[in-house]
Amino acid sequence: MMPTHAAATLPHSRPAPVHEHAWLAESTHNTSEGTVVYVRCAAGCGARRVDLQGPANVPASAVSKVVGR
Ligand SMILES: [Zn+2]
Numbered sequence: 001m002m003p004t005h006a007a008a009t010l011p012h013s014r015p016a017p018v019h020e021h022a023w024l025a026e027s028t029h030n031t032s033e034g035t036v037v038y039v040r041c042a043a044g045c046g047a048r049r050v051d052l053q054g055p056a057n058v059p060a061s062a063v064s065k066v067v068g069r
Helices: none
Strands: 022-031 033-042 048-053
Touching: none
Parallel strands: none
Antiparallel strands: 022 033, 033 048
């Protein structure tokens, strides 16, 4: 039998590199394409994204890749 609780003893010094980002809108800009929304992760991981919200009832879509983690 091998001890398996090594992971539980790691120091919790920084957030996990991968998690469900909690996007928080920082600013919005109305353009002819729709509303551009600049969002960042509210969890403080530093990730940012730019969303484009269409003029109609189109769900927001990410127009940029996630920057940072
Ligand atoms: Zn995040």
